[in-house]
Amino acid sequence: MARRVSQISAHETVVIPNDLTDEQFEEIKESFHKIDLNGDGRLSRRELMKAAAILGMNPTDKDIDAMMKDVDKNNDGFISFKEYLKIMQDNYKEVDLEKERMKAAFRYIDKDNDGFLTLKELKTILSHNNSGISDPEIEQFFKQIDTDGDGKIDYEEFIESDLCSAVF
Template sequence: MAKLTPSQEQELRDAFNLFDRDHSGKITKSELRKLLRALNVKATDSEVQRLLHRMDTDNSGDIDFNEFKNAMARPFFKKYSRTEVMDAFKKFDVDGNGFISSKELENIMSRMGKHLSQKELQATISSLDLNKDGKISFDEFCALFD
């Protein structure tokens, strides 16, 4: 695994601390199950056990911060190829005009189960819309992955 910057390590530490609900310094099977449920991930007891087992490299029965960091760092800080980002952009840009409109963003978020108010949609568009034209271009979308 590549060396993490202090800020990346802190991001992972903050995430770990959210999941370690009893502040024991370890994520238990029960905490992992609650985490998955909070993320709307339906997992059977055996699936939770398999995930725990994969992350628990010292076979202690729970996940300490170093195990969490080793399991999460690569996907958490992965750099995406331009092709991967373009594929994601195309899923949002339903009409294929090269931009993500407020309506397209609303539709995709709705399909993901996240219903945003018009105010939330506009705030999201505004935060990404660097040239302030009211829509998100591919280059503006790419900034999410830098």
């Protein structure tokens, strides 16, 4: 497989990891440049705090210290693009694992493998797990998840709901 390389700045080139698509890599690169307010090619504690605030988070100094300790592998007090790339690459892997877990849960409930969950399948799984949820509660839950009202839950409706965490 050919190595994919990207120019990050006038002074830095990086090999794009094989497990990232070009689109994912570009998202990571773009987010890094948005956080790098002074454009020096590295992220400071101050820039991380501002980025967190923009995202609606309110990390403490202790939170930022922990992040810096985890990500700043060369201990220079900054997060380089390569360090940022590594942590974001790991985040993409975690998202992929979560998607696989959701697909497996859906397939587990979908006993007839038709790509949809019926009320009967939902009742079977919730009864089997001794959830203590009554039939009327299950029916109400089903109606809330079945957003298009077609009497069955497709995968998109499933992942948008809390059904997976309720079942497993």
